[in-house]
Amino acid sequence: MLPRLSPPQLAFNRQDIIMSILRSLTLLLIALVSVLSLPASAQEDDPGKALLNNLAEVPASRVEEAINAIVSSGDERARGWLEAYGNNRLSRIDDTGQVVIVLNNRGRDWEIANPLTGENMGEMSRRELDRIAINNRIRGQLEGILAMLDLNATDPDVREASAQDMMGKVDASLVEPLEAQLEREENASVRNRIEEALAIYRVGEGNLEAVDVLAGSLHPRARAALNEAVRSDNPALADKAEQALASIEQKLKLNRAAETLYFGLSLGSVLVLAAIGLAITFGVMGVINMAHGELIMLGAYTTWGMQQLLPGQPGLALIFSIPAGFLVAATAGIIIERSVIQFLKGRPLETLLATFGISLILQQLVRTVISPQNRTVVTPEWMSGSLVINDALSLTLNRLYVLAFALIVFAALMMIMRKTRLGLEVRAVTQNRAMARSMGIRATRVDIMTFALGSGVAGLAGVALSQLTNVGPNLGQNYIIDSFMVVVFGGVGNLWGTLIAGLSLGTINQLLEPWAGAVLAKIIVLVFIILFIQKRPKGLFPQKGRAAEG
Amino acid sequence: MWLTRPLRERSTQIFLGVLFAALAIVTFLHVAMPEDSALYVSAYTVTLLGKYLCYALLAVAVDLVWGYLGILSLGHGAFFAIGGYAMGMYLMRQIGDRGTYGDPILPDFMVFLNWQELPWYWLGFDMAWFAFIMVLLAPGLLALVFGFLAFRSRVTGVYLSIITQALTFALMLAFFRNEMGFGGNNGLTDFRDILGFNLRTDATRLGLFIATGIALAIGYVICRGIVTSKLGRVSIACRDAEARARFLGYRVDRVQLFVFVVSAMLAGVAGALYVPQVGIINPSEFSPLFSIEVVVWVALGGRATLYGAVIGAVLVNYAKTVFTGVMPDAWLFALGGLFVLVTVFLPKGIAGLLASRRKGKQDEQDTPTAPSTTEATA
Amino acid sequence: MTIRKHVKLGLSALALSMSLNAAAAEDPIKVGILHSLSGTMAISETVLKDTVEMLIAKQNAEGGVLGRELEAVVVDPASNWPLFAEKARELLAQEKVDVIFGNWTSVSRKSVLPVVEELNGLLFYPVQYEGEESSENVFYTGAAPNQQAIPAVDYLMNNIGVERWVLAGTDYVYPRTTNKILETYLMDQGVAKEDIMINYTPFGHSDWQNIVSDIKRFGSAGKKTAVVSTINGDANVPFYRELGNQGISASDIPVVAFSVGEQELSGIDTGPLVGHLAAWNYFMSVDSDANYDFIDQWIEHTGNEEAVTNDPMEAHYIGFNMYIEAVKKAGTTDVDAVKDAIIGVSVPNLTGGYATMMPNHHITKPVLIGEIQDNGQFSVVWETPSTVAGDAWSDFLPGSRDLIADWRKPMFCGSFNTATGKCGASAGEMAAEEAE
Incomplete structure (x- = not known):
């Protein structure tokens, strides 16, 4: 007996549903008019009421029937109801038994609406409401139903997405309507998807030709279907499936290598972002800023603050956070420089201790002023999900943005150091402070600017990290040691070294990880750096010339 | 003899005098006073003081390398923890079949995770002499290998500090792994006996406290002996001008290696005495934060004075005990503030304050000067 | 001179009156709270400290227990495991608390365990944990596997x-x-x-x-x-x-x-x-009234409309009420009496049912x-x-398959081996020590 993705006793008659949906769609226009003109008094004999009450009352084992009834009623509001149901937003008022849609379910009082008329019913205490239960299994089936609805959408992208959703969810009752759909469909990629979806079902049924359809597919569901076929009792089918799988494996290998490289570069870009500010303050100024991690943290909290200021606009807030994060961290940097670091000129080890103290103070400040809890930073829509290259290779968007952001920040910093007056002065002061001063450069001002720049870049790193990890008081601590490793490995005072070091350490780590596990990979990288420093005490790209002696 | 020379020194005599007087007073107050007396020192306090003394010994070890060799080690917690683990392994083996699962050989956490036999590196730890040798040898060996590689290739200054930090961080991650066979995050606990004495009695606690005091005294005298010997003078030369010392024909790396290893062993002893008193050893002792904190004890007390390290360790930890009891939120502010204020305004620490006051009355003759505030990093 | 004398007189009078007051009312019942308020675990543990404080305030508003007030003694072990043992000793030996509510991580519990056993204290541990433990002095109100x-x-x-x-x-x-x-x-x-x-x-x-x-x-x-x-x-x-x-x-x-x-x-x-x-x-x-009331109280206590409640907080709620019931039943806060009395005590949980303390010091819970x-x-x-x-010893681990815990006399053992019919070594030794 082959295991099936959906247990048979749970499948309800989908053909009926499809038909009814089609019917309902043809009636859409008329229905829309009628719902708008529906008088409130007509609610009593609204058939929807009975349907919803039925859904609320039936035992868990018969929920499918209730859904079935809603869909086959052809009611044009069905989609809204089912969506609300799928999102846990369908509730019942304890006293009256009326079914309502919950619009806002935060806090103790919830905002509700009438599902029949769409009328807002104001707020109601959560105690008075009884949620209509749903679980993953039913939610999965709802998704299938909604996907079937979308197959008729006018936008081919929506059709393709819904066809993709159908993969692995096709059962006997769906074959016929899907085939009909295939006849009508003109878009090639949607056709492809439907064909694959059908083939997955047919392979399960022992169809040999269907194996050929799946042979080139990288979709995990297709592979799952073939894997099952390999285990079947039909030797011809098992054989053929095995060949198909072998060719897929070949393609997968390449994809997997590309994926690992992407993982490595992505981790590397995080390391570069975290370390690059340090490369400036440490490498150029010789200040060991242990509070660097906390400057990153400030950047991340700025993002959170921005999102609080602009509720409902996470994307806009994130974009505003880029300059804001820079300014906040840079200001903090200036304060640190003026209040502590300027008194410790030429005593690098003492700056280490003092800035470590500052890092403790900043952490505790955030705990006391904001909260010891992590804060929620929302990922904007355009940064969630992934960029699909093919079925087996997709690049997660948030990391892709961070990678690009890291490269932009790096390029901008290089420009500043190479092409601007500030950069020139910074390099002059680094190489020979006394000489630079006698040439009329205000070394103190350059110090402040450099430190502000390095700190600001740390703030930028924080803005980016808020999209990848926790925003909390410990954020900085998690990155400080890694950042130092990157800078030291790359060679102090060399921005290119930091870039190469960050990216290569990230890649090494990700290459090792599948083989050694996450912890051991990290330990190996650390030991590697320790040994490397013994071999080349000044890092990958040691600074040459007089500056090296400073 | 280099070891007896410090005993003739005024400062060492005062230090030992104060230390032994404190030991005697605490012992007397604990044993002779009735429990309801205001002067009574409870077993809780005795253990607390014992812990401070362990920290003090660790601080002395750090001061030896930082104050007299110019190496800012941010990884001495690693040696401390390894010494502690060596002791912890001995104590674990002493539990014998009294563990929860009653296995005569395997510690509870191994039975728990289905280990079939003792890993080889646990062998021998049932014997006290072997374990006590390992308390010295394990940290010493690590320091030897690490120092040999680092000093030979002349890794100095900031770079050295950062790779010591990487060392302790890597060890922390390693010890957190349950596959290592050191109990993972839970570490080693539930100790019962040490050398046949029940660890859960007040008498044993007092004994450990006194032993720690004596260890501190010995450690102090050894360090003092080193820094006043010819070797000590060379190491100070290395600290202040490494390149010049090398050009004068001194094998700088050997001096550094020797002092570094001695310091690591002292840290190991401190860890070994710490574990039976607090009753647990776990990888968090390896955390880089702890190692940096130790440096601040030394900085507060006064670098390159040794007794300053002791004062710093005891003061900061006493403050920690008080603060975390009274106003927990303020503790990190206070500690952080301490870091900043000491480095900016009090570069010579409390000992520096004391010394500058004394200077008017008499000239110090045998005490090497504290390091110059600007140090060569190349 | 005279002013100073007056002050001195006033102070001693104040001290006298205070000691008289103290003698008049009975000593409060001291409740130790051993949760990290700083360091990495503060995120999780701070709310548990607040929960116990809230429960104590509520109990006091209802007149305390046995006519005595409850008093919270809060210490901060700062997410540092050795410090947990030290602070537990401080609570039991210096502050002489009657009961401790505390710990989150397993390692902190393991660190505290020898201290609580040595000084014969009571510890309520509110977090889901790995099992494989049953101590005479610890009550596990979180879930076992x-x-x-x-x-x-x-x-x-x-x-x-x-x-x-x-x-x-x-x-x-x-x-x-x-x-x-x-x-x-x-x-x-x-x-x-x-x-x-x-x-x-x-x-x-x-x-x-x-x-x-x-x-x-x-x-x-x-x-x-x-x-x-x-x-x-x-x-x-x-x-x-x-x-x-x-x-x-x-x-x-x-x-x-x-x-x-x-x-x-x-x-x-x-x-x-x-x-x-x-x-x-x-x-x-x-969806239960007990839960809604608890949430209302919690929001009021924290003053934060968005404050959330969670499972370990419920565990403290249950543990605290069990302790109160056991003290009432025993008529004293004496540790041994409470330990005996608490087995079998049932109190309402927040999901609309009851939680009972089992002889193995674990409680009954819905999943x-x-x-x-x-x-x-x-x-x-x-x-x-x-x-x-709750099952102290898992049936699915080879080392503990045959072990059970029962802290009622005559068995009185945390790891009784049903195959050999003997009590595990550690508990046996403890029992022997007590017999002396």
């Missing part, structure tokens, strides 16, 4: 039809043990070894790309796959984020978590998590499976038909 992990796996197997399992956890003792137990349990249920994937990550792990990609690959083998997650605290946010971004939805590969509660979700954008699961003995969304919703709450999709009694 059989009150969380096993029912959750049963649910996935029977209701969702899961056949392939990823056991992912943070590398410490709780996930290690839970996964060991689950592995044995699953294999007993006929799951093949190659259908189980076990993965451990360090604390605070943030780069999940590789592991999530592995899980995805593991899940494409043609069988319904689920992830059983014992991933701890901070590491969860990047984990779920990576899951969402790599396109793994709850209907493809559901994740059931044992360490993600309302508190943790309050730091996450829950949008992409909807439908993933958690197994606990309490959810804030539970609930909840789905994450977009408002940071869980909706209960399944629960055990009745409460489950």
Whole structure:
């Protein structure tokens, strides 16, 4: 007996549903008019009421029937109801038994609406409401139903997405309507998807030709279907499936290598972002800023603050956070420089201790002023999900943005150091402070600017990290040691070294990880750096010339 | 003899005098006073003081390398923890079949995770002499290998500090792994006996406290002996001008290696005495934060004075005990503030304050000067 | 001179009157609170300190117990494990508290355990843990593995039809043990070894790309796959984020978590998590009057309309009420009397039922499976038909299969071996010491 993705006793008659949906769609226009003109008094004999009450009352084992009834009623509001149901937003008022849609379910009082008329019913205490239960299994089936609805959408992208959703969810009752759909469909990629979806079902049924359809597919569901076929009792089918799988494996290998490289570069870009500010303050100024991690943290909290200021606009807030994060961290940097670091000129080890103290103070400040809890930073829509290259290779968007952001920040910093007056002065002061001063450069001002720049870049790193990890008081601590490793490995005072070091350490780590596990990979990288420093005490790209002696 | 020379020194005599007087007073107050007396020192306090003394010994070890060799080690917690683990392994083996699962050989956490036999590196730890040798040898060996590689290739200054930090961080991650066979995050606990004495009695606690005091005294005298010997003078030369010392024909790396290893062993002893008193050893002792904190004890007390390290360790930890009891939120502010204020305004620490006051009355003759505030990093 | 004399006189008079007052009213019952208020665990533990303080205030408003007030003694072990032992000693030996509510991590409990046993204290431990322990002096009000992990796996197997399992956890003792137990349990249920994937990550792990990609690959083998997650605290946010971004939805590969509660979700954008699961003995969304009252009180106590409640808070609520009941029953706060009296005590829990203290110092609890919703709450999709009694010693670990705990006389043993008929060495020794 082959295991099936959906247990048979749970499948309800989908053909009926499809038909009814089609019917309902043809009636859409008329229905829309009628719902708008529906008088409130007509609610009593609204058939929807009975349907919803039925859904609320039936035992868990018969929920499918209730859904079935809603869909086959052809009611044009069905989609809204089912969506609300799928999102846990369908509730019942304890006293009256009326079914309502919950619009806002935060806090103790919830905002509700009438599902029949769409009328807002104001707020109601959560105690008075009884949620209509749903679980993953039913939610999965709802998704299938909604996907079937979308197959008729006018936008081919929506059709393709819904066809993709159908993969692995096709059962006997769906074959016929899907085939009909295939006849009508003109878009090639949607056709492809439907064909694959059908083939997955047919392979399960022992169809040999269907194996050929799946042979080139990288979709995990297709592979799952073939894997099952390999285990079947039909030797011809098992054989053929095995060949198909072998060719897929070949393609997968390449994809997997590309994926690992992407993982490595992505981790590397995080390391570069975290370390690059340090490369400036440490490498150029010789200040060991242990509070660097906390400057990153400030950047991340700025993002959170921005999102609080602009509720409902996470994307806009994130974009505003880029300059804001820079300014906040840079200001903090200036304060640190003026209040502590300027008194410790030429005593690098003492700056280490003092800035470590500052890092403790900043952490505790955030705990006391904001909260010891992590804060929620929302990922904007355009940064969630992934960029699909093919079925087996997709690049997660948030990391892709961070990678690009890291490269932009790096390029901008290089420009500043190479092409601007500030950069020139910074390099002059680094190489020979006394000489630079006698040439009329205000070394103190350059110090402040450099430190502000390095700190600001740390703030930028924080803005980016808020999209990848926790925003909390410990954020900085998690990155400080890694950042130092990157800078030291790359060679102090060399921005290119930091870039190469960050990216290569990230890649090494990700290459090792599948083989050694996450912890051991990290330990190996650390030991590697320790040994490397013994071999080349000044890092990958040691600074040459007089500056090296400073 | 280099070891007896410090005993003739005024400062060492005062230090030992104060230390032994404190030991005697605490012992007397604990044993002779009735429990309801205001002067009574409870077993809780005795253990607390014992812990401070362990920290003090660790601080002395750090001061030896930082104050007299110019190496800012941010990884001495690693040696401390390894010494502690060596002791912890001995104590674990002493539990014998009294563990929860009653296995005569395997510690509870191994039975728990289905280990079939003792890993080889646990062998021998049932014997006290072997374990006590390992308390010295394990940290010493690590320091030897690490120092040999680092000093030979002349890794100095900031770079050295950062790779010591990487060392302790890597060890922390390693010890957190349950596959290592050191109990993972839970570490080693539930100790019962040490050398046949029940660890859960007040008498044993007092004994450990006194032993720690004596260890501190010995450690102090050894360090003092080193820094006043010819070797000590060379190491100070290395600290202040490494390149010049090398050009004068001194094998700088050997001096550094020797002092570094001695310091690591002292840290190991401190860890070994710490574990039976607090009753647990776990990888968090390896955390880089702890190692940096130790440096601040030394900085507060006064670098390159040794007794300053002791004062710093005891003061900061006493403050920690008080603060975390009274106003927990303020503790990190206070500690952080301490870091900043000491480095900016009090570069010579409390000992520096004391010394500058004394200077008017008499000239110090045998005490090497504290390091110059600007140090060569190349 | 005269002024100083007056002040002195005044002070001594004040002192005198104070001592008289103290003599008039009976000494308060001292309740020690041993939760980290700083350091890494402060995130989780601070709310538990507040919970106990709230419960004490409420009890005092109702007139205390045995005519005595309750007084909280708060210390901060600062997420430092040796400090936990030190502070426990301070509470018991210096402050002479009658009972301690405290600890979160297993390691902190292990650190405190010898102290509590030596000084004969009482400790209520409110967090789900790995089991394999039963101390005369500790009451475990959180879930043992059989009150969380096993029912959750049963649910996935029977209701969702899961056949392939990823056991992912943070590398410490709780996930290690839970996964060991689950592995044995699953294999007993006929799951093949190659259908189980076990993965451990360090604390605070943030780069999940590789592991999530592995899980995805593991899940494409043609069988319904689920992830059983014992991933701890901070590491969860990047984990779920990576899951969402790599396109793994709850209907493809559901994740059931044992360490993600309302508190943790309050730091996450829950949008992409909807439908993933958690197994606990309490959810804030539970529909019962006791729960609504508790939430109202909590919001009032914290002054924060958004404040959330979670499972360990319920455990303290139960533990605290059990202690009060036991003190009433014993008529004294004497530790040995309370220890005897508390076995069998039943108090209401927040999910509309009752919790009973069992002879093995664990309590009975219902097991609930909840789905994450977009408002940071869980909706209960399944629960055990009745409460489950906590099992100190797992039936699925070879070393502890034959062990049971029973702290009633005459057995009075935390690890009684039913095969040999002997009490485990440690407890036996303790009993012998007591007999002397």
